[in-house]
Amino acid sequence: MLTSSLVLGEAAHTGINTGDIVFQLVMFIILMLLLKKxxxxPLMGIMDQRAQHVASEIDAAENSRKEAQKLLDEQRNLLKEARNEAQGLIENARKQGDIQREEIIATARSEAERLKESAKLEIEQQKEKAVVAIREQVAHLSVLVASKVIEKELSAQDQDKLINDYIKEAGELR
Known part of the structure; x- marks a missing residue:
């Protein structure tokens, strides 16, 4: 019997102990339930919160990027408009400069023409004065020559009458 109890004891030690397996399985399930609870x-809750936080940060970053792109586009458009406006102002100033230059040239030409006409008129007046002065001198010299020839002195009244007659004659011959 001893051999059979030894054999049974050895069989008990070498065989599968189902009680231990069931106990370990129950403990494992309890441990899993406790770990789950x-x-x-909580770990999955924290992970979900972290995932939501990361997703919201990504969304915020994407919104910020879109907003920055929108602002950049607006700034580019404003800069383009400012350049176009500046170009327009430059072109307008250039046109105004051309107009003013033409006005100044036209004014200078008209002033030069006016001065030319004024000079012509003054020259004509001076010429007339010179002709009158020469006529008077010629008349006076003629009277002197005539008085020398006649050898007589004329009175001032006779001299003026003779000069005027001579001037009339010279004017008619002209």
């Missing part, structure tokens, strides 16, 4: 649930 106290560790896995």
């Amino acid at each position: 106290f560790a896995w649930g």
